[in-house]
Amino acid sequence: MPLLTPKGYCNHLRNAVKATPSKGYLARRHLSVHRIAGSVGAEIHNVDISAAALAKNPGTVKEIRDAFLEHQVIFFRDKDLSNDDYLSFASQFGKPAEYPFVRGIDGYPEIIRVLKQEHETVNFGGVWHSDTSYFEEPPMASILLAKEVPPFGGDTLFANQYAAYDALSDGLKRTLDGLRAISTSAKADASKTREDRIRDSGHTQANSTLEASHPVVRTHPETGRKALYVNLAHTSHFEGWTEDESTPLLNYLYSHQIKPEFTCRFVWAKGSIALWDNRCVQHNPINDYHGYRRSMLRITLAGDKPR
Numbered sequence: 001m002p003l004l005t006p007k008g009y010c011n012h013l014r015n016a017v018k019a020t021p022s023k024g025y026l027a028r029r030h031l032s033v034h035r036i037a038g039s040v041g042a043e044i045h046n047v048d049i050s051a052a053a054l055a056k057n058p059g060t061v062k063e064i065r066d067a068f069l070e071h072q073v074i075f076f077r078d079k080d081l082s083n084d085d086y087l088s089f090a091s092q093f094g095k096p097a098e099y100p101f102v103r104g105i106d107g108y109p110e111i112i113r114v115l116k117q118e119h120e121t122v123n124f125g126g127v128w129h130s131d132t133s134y135f136e137e138p139p140m141a142s143i144l145l146a147k148e149v150p151p152f153g154g155d156t157l158f159a160n161q162y163a164a165y166d167a168l169s170d171g172l173k174r175t176l177d178g179l180r181a182i183s184t185s186a187k188a189d190a191s192k193t194r195e196d197r198i199r200d201s202g203h204t205q206a207n208s209t210l211e212a213s214h215p216v217v218r219t220h221p222e223t224g225r226k227a228l229y230v231n232l233a234h235t236s237h238f239e240g241w242t243e244d245e246s247t248p249l250l251n252y253l254y255s256h257q258i259k260p261e262f263t264c265r266f267v268w269a270k271g272s273i274a275l276w277d278n279r280c281v282q283h284n285p286i287n288d289y290h291g292y293r294r295s296m297l298r299i300t301l302a303g304d305k306p307r
């Protein structure tokens with residue numbers, strides 16, 4: 001390295017940090033990214049995501065999107081956004097879409113409340129899943145903003161489905177590459193988790209059944225990487241196979257795709273945000289806080305047809 005003036009040395013260090021792959025902590029131009037596990041998930045620090053701040057710094061949105069694509073789920077802390085700022089933040093990354101089973105909060109049809117009350121025992125979405133995979137075009141991403149959290153528990157697990165696919169043998173990859181699977185909104189374990197919310201804020205069509213067929217291995221439209229795309233909550237069987245024939249292989253995949261080494265666990269606080277990529281990650285909120293209230297606001301972003 002040539003001799004550098006103190007100013008030149010600082011620039012050299014800054015460039016070196018920018019060029020280093022994210023081993024743990026990576027400074028970017030507008031934000032800092034801190035990985036929370038080996039395979040998936042990163043917290044983003046030092047960034048103002050209010051509508052006014054993002055309008056002033058358009059480069060920040062691109063950096064957040066890059067971090068989202070790299071880490072599959074990203075988290076922010078202490079962002080007690082207004083509903084307008086929340087919707088505006090979400091709109092930077094895609095088109096907010098309505099959820100078919102539960103009505104949005106007053107004045108915001110695209111924001112639903114993910115709630116468990118003190119007297120309830122079932123939590124919304126409490127089975128490993130990728131959101132609404134029973135849509136022909138499932139949401140590309142989902143966002144949760146924590147409004148009220150229990151004094152302990154209520155963490156959410158995320159699992160990296162690129163890593164799950166990559167870890168399979170070449171033989172099983174070849175078998176799965178040619179298969180499609182049916183997702184349905186009617187599987188009992190998943191539909192049970194929405195009953196409380198359907199009771200208090202269900203859409204009129206809340207009891208209809210939606211189904212879609214998708215490739216078992218999908219190629220992410222932005223990264224080009226392959227990810228496993230079956231999930232315990234919504235996948236019923238392989239297309240052209242009976243449920244009995246499908247169950248043993250699906251059960252193997254369900255247990256494989258959530259191996260601890262593919263996961264991270266996020267501990268919420270009021271004002272925390274998670275933004276996850278449904279195309280390559282699954283999630284599972286842990287139901288371990290009976291007697292306490294947990295309330296989050298969710299926005300999903302429209303996606304394309306899995307290929």
Ligand SMILES: O=C(O)CCC(=O)C(=O)O
Binds near residue numbers: 114126
């Ligand atoms: O409450 C959570 O942490 C996640 C809820 C959920 O599964 C969902 O919104 O799809």
